[in-house]
Amino acid sequence: MATTAADLIDQARRVLAELQQTGAPMSREHWESFDQTVYRLLHELDSAVTGWLSSQDGAAQLHQAMRDFPRPLQPVDDRPDFSIKEAARLLGTSDNVVRNRITAGALLAAPTGNGYRIPRSEVTARRDVPSASTDDPHPIARLSCILGALNDLLVLHRLDAASPQLQTQAALTLATQTLSITAAAARRALALCDPVAADRPLLIARYAGTAASTLPAASPLRGLQNPAIPAPAQALNTPGAVLERSLHDWASAARDELRDAVPSVAVLQDINRQGVHLYAALDAVLGSEPDSDHTRSREQLRTSARSLQSAADVWKQTSTGMPPSRAYVEAARRLNTALSRITLTTGAEREHPADAYQVLLRGASDVAWLTTQVAPFASQLHHSGVLFIHARHAHNDPSRLSAKLGGRMVEATARDLPNLIDALRSAQASAADAARMLPAELAPSHICRAEVHAPAI
Known part of the structure; x- marks a missing residue:
């Protein structure tokens, strides 16, 4: 069991190497589980830095990368309907395009006193996306489980009152590494999946490769201890x-x-x-x-x-x-x-x-x-x-x-x-x-003597 985000990323890279060597066929269900897991993880990273840290450099780039994600297979929550702005974000388009589609009858929507509510079925590409099984030996299923565990760690980190807020630089590092892994996995999926189901991996491969290259340079990842697992x-x-x-x-x-x-x-x-x-x-x-x-x-x-x-x-x-x-x-x-x-x-x-x-x-x-x-x-x-x-x-x-x-x-x-x-x-x-x-990084040097010392109780 991994104890930190860095451990999980390292483990994901090892499983990615296995995926690149395997010849085992990849089913549509395999890919969709991985696809949805990546979307949930990026959504959690984006949400973590849109609070008081959102003014820091890099938060806007991360938010844009999240918004550019191709139409997700499913939203991350279970709400029955969405506003025009929310639907536009999920569909990867603008508010005006969504309004025009509603006016033209191409998109179902219910009028309300505050605008329109678009039903979940209109913004969901797949009605049911099963989670990857921990018993599935296929590398893509194991990769989905690892990234899912990383998402769970981030949620635990956010809910633990004693844990510090996720720094923007750490979120950028995790997002960049996740997108890099996703791009490589999607390219390999094109060789392992049925050609009929190759459209989505190809779309994600293009998106992840571009997004990873446009985000700011990542710094070494430290911390993010899983509070549920003691360190060695x-x-x-x-x-x-x-x-x-x-x-x-x-x-x-x-x-x-x-x-x-x-x-x-x-x-x-x-x-x-x-x-x-x-x-x-x-x-x-x-x-x-x-x-x-x-x-x-x-x-x-x-x-x-x-x-x-x-x-x-x-x-x-x-x-x-x-x-x-x-x-x-x-x-x-x-x-x-x-x-x-x-x-x-x-x-x-x-x-x-x-x-x-x-x-x-x-x-x-x-x-x-x-x-x-x-x-x-x-x-x-x-x-x-x-x-x-x-x-x-x-x-x-x-x-x-x-x-x-x-x-x-x-x-x-x-x-x-x-x-x-x-x-x-x-x-x-x-x-x-x-x-x-405080600066996000510090170059190695020698510690000098401090001028003040505050006693504890």
């Missing part, structure tokens, strides 16, 4: 793998803590502090490249670190009465140790900064996502009356005099923490900016 134990022997596992475990533990109706304030603080420490490690790696200019990225890291530190400080003297879980404390300590190997240059990571950088880059996305979950807790805890503050640090009020003299805590109000919400929102925006501005 021996991989944890390397510092890079220890760092990656530490980040993954910490993000998962933080996600579990944020699911509680009343989370620990210590965790809300520490999420920001760990972000500061991670930015320090990123700054150390970027600063180790004497021939590269990362001034803007490093300045943004420092700005974001200050913002996250301010967000951590604003929680001081407050409590919900809930302690952090043992699992979170242990995960935070392991991450602190792994990051210290970089910020203090005491570990072997200095020999492979490019590998460490890719892990830290995904960690920056983790921090960006987690800060979006921390910010809403400010108002929620206020309104629920479960956030408390030491009376001596609260807003002066005669009714709190007794609590102040007794050194007790009182229920925190907006007057006690006037900067809380603004500080958390600023940290959220700064974390997102840091994740966006």
Whole structure:
């Protein structure tokens, strides 16, 4: 079983080599299963980068490649009908062409108050496309299963709250490699399938070859760990793998803590502090490249670190009465140790900064996502009356005099923490900016000593 997207791509290339050597006939069902699997995979990759990352270079090219896919055998969902815009995308044409076909009676459509709805049968080339069987020994069936597993991995990655958002460059790399494999498989299908069924493989071969050559140059693929399959134990022997596992475990533990109706304030603080420490490690790696200019990225890291530190400080003297879980404390300590190997240059990571950088880059996305979950807790805890503050640090009020003299805590109000919400929102925006501005790749170099070190709880 493969654990990463890179493993699955490598496995797909090995099976492709078998396909190019085999003489076993390929049925129409074989091809259609593969055809539909490729379409679903490209659709998932395109969908993954049309959110807040869509402004990055390359996202538009990926979206265009997806739209150029020849009329899919089936849509990826099971909706009974589609709008004109959706139907045009599936049919590979423009909105005006679809409207003209409807007017001419060449395309069935039901009028509604907002336009027309086109039934599924009008945009579907095949009514039923069976999935490839894992028991089928034919290489094209095995190739379909591998790409299907890759699609499932991407879906798991998207649904896992602890996983960072898929970077545009990673999506482009996967799309380019998938299209390259598809083009080669389609060309081989022309020699193995019945000539009557060769039209579709020929169409896909032309499309995939052109699309693969027009997408931006792909970079080495790293990460995209399948959360359902543990990584091999021996991989944890390397510092890079220890760092990656530490980040993954910490993000998962933080996600579990944020699911509680009343989370620990210590965790809300520490999420920001760990972000500061991670930015320090990123700054150390970027600063180790004497021939590269990362001034803007490093300045943004420092700005974001200050913002996250301010967000951590604003929680001081407050409590919900809930302690952090043992699992979170242990995960935070392991991450602190792994990051210290970089910020203090005491570990072997200095020999492979490019590998460490890719892990830290995904960690920056983790921090960006987690800060979006921390910010809403400010108002929620206020309104629920479960956030408390030491009376001596609260807003002066005669009714709190007794609590102040007794050194007790009182229920925190907006007057006690006037900067809380603004500080958390600023940290959220700064974390997102840091994740966006970091370069996608880093040339190998040596890691230097970092200037800052943030402790974990």
